[in-house]
Amino acid sequence: MIFRELQENLVRSTSAGVGPPLSPERTRMLLALRINVLAKGYSGVSLETLQKMVAAFNASCLSWVPEQGTVGASGDLAPLAHLALGLMGEGRMWSPQTGWTDATTGLSLINGTQMISSLGAEAVERAEAITRQADVIAALTLETLKGTNKAFDIDVHAVRPHPGQILVAQRFRSLLHSDFFPSEVTDEKSYEGVQDAYSLRCCPQVHGVANDTIAFVKYILNTELNSATDNPLVFPERGITISAGNFHGEYPAKALDFLAIGVHELASISERRIERLCNPSLSNLPAFLVKEGGLNTGFMVVHCTAAALVSENKVLCHPASVDSLSTSAATEDHVSMGGWAARKALKVVEHVEQVLAIELLAACQALEFHRPLKTTAPLEKVYELLRSVVRPWDKDRVMSSDIEAAHQLLLEEKVWEAVLPYMDQYKKRNHHHLSSSNLSSELLL
Incomplete structure (x- = not known):
């Protein structure tokens, strides 16, 4: 009885999170990862408790889990305690039938790095999606600015063979190559520029390292998602229980800080391309992409929005994992701050x-x-896709709804889906070039 009270008190006292709750979708992911760890059999939790957690997952009965309060050492104690609190029938729970309502199992339920890993996994998945589509959007911008595709030549990137760089250059060639998808907008023979700006010709180098960063972070998180991160760990075949440090979140914390830094650069270079599109001194286009500039502001302020987001990212990219505050009476004297990193x-x-x-x-x-x-056939498909949800800008209107419509296309990966058949076609017709550059079909897509 005392042991039960101790376990319950531990969950209650550790449920000290603050801030808004995780969304039901993110809480469901958190619960799934917690079940995955406990099912490995090293956490000392009873089968009955694990079965109840599985039943809660299947019924989408989800605990109220505030997003703030973890330092990412001794696991994500506060978030996982809130997760366990609901399963004990205390605190608040969410279900598809009732939404958030008042809810009417110890240490094995609250150690681990699943909060960091669940949010981190979402970040990686979304980063992969936007990184692919960034290549498509940048290629369209290069087209409208009448740039050259010479900087994407296969031999250029073969002599600096970073996988991500080779991959991005290949994507640009597949989207811009006039032999297969003729463009009426650009004419390589009459190209007048000496060299395009870095934000155009250096896309393989800048976008490329984002791809390589994501690959590294994905490896770290895949390992973390399938690891036993509790404390203590039970090894029944040896008949021993060991208190150790697998709960420490340094691995995913460092990786997710790296992810933020790598992926941010896609926005940084994108903002520079937006500037080139809007600034008539940098293009042959009307100022702010609108015909009647005196009467209409056009894309002037929306460029400011992009600049504001990039500026916010510069602050957010400061790594969380370089910080550490001693907690728990100096027992937890080095922490990862992985929750904030995620x-x-x-x-x-x-x-x-x-x-x-x-x-x-x-x-x-x-x-x-x-x-x-x-423009080229694949880029025309991107244009048609956007125009299916956003009409051309003939005079000023509310821009926020247009941004949200375009954002939704990216979240659903519609831009990538629009060009993928053409990229497949290009790959098949250039198989001998791909072989000579050691670019695998898996890497291409």
Whole structure:
């Protein structure tokens, strides 16, 4: 009886989180990862408790889990305690039938790094999606600015063979190559520029390292998601229980700080391309991409929005994991701050998505001024996709709804889906070039 009270008190006292709750979707992911760890059999939890957690997951009965309060050492104690509190019938619970209502099992339920890992996994998935689509949007911008595709030559990238760089250059070639998908907008033979700006010709180098960063972070998180991170750990075949440090969140914390830094650069370089689209001194396009500039502001302020998001990201990219505050009477004298690393990585990715949504709007608006000429077949599909949800900008209107519509296309990966058949076609027709550059079909897509 005393042991039961001790366990319950531990969950209650550790339920000390603050701030808004995780969404039901994120809480469900958190519960799934917790079940996955406990099911490995090293956590000392009873089978009955595990079965109840599975039943709660299947019924989408989810605890109220505040997003703030973890330092990422001794696991995500506060969030996981709130997760366990609801399962004990205390605190608040969410279900599809009732929404949030008042809820009417010890240490094994509250150690571990699943809060960091669950939010981190979402950040990685969204980062992968936006990184792919950033290449498509940048290629469209290059087209509307009448840039050259010479910087994406296969031999250029073969002599600096970073996998991500090779991958991005290949994507640009597949989207811009006139032999297969002729463009009426650009003419390589009459190209007048000496060299394009870095934000155009250096996309393989800048976008490329984002791809390589994501691959590294994905490896770390895949390992973390499938690891036993509780304390103590039970090894029944040896008949022993060991208190150790697998709960420490340094691995995912460091990786997610790295993810934020790597992916942010997609927004930073995108904002520079938006500037080029809007600034008539940097293009042959009307100021702020609108015909009647005196009467209409056009894309002037939406570029400011992109700049504001990039500026916020600069602060958010300061690594959380370089900080450590001693807690728990100096027993937890080094902590990872992984919870904050995960939350801000997600926020950085969201900002990147929104900046690229703005560039997509601007690039398609710029294409209006080249009509009736058409760009390459895959990029025309991107234009048609956007125009299915956002009409051309003929005079000023509320821009926020347009940004949200474009953002939703990116969240659903519609832009990527629109060009993928053409990229597959290009890959098949250039198989001998791909083989010579050691670029695998898996890497291409």
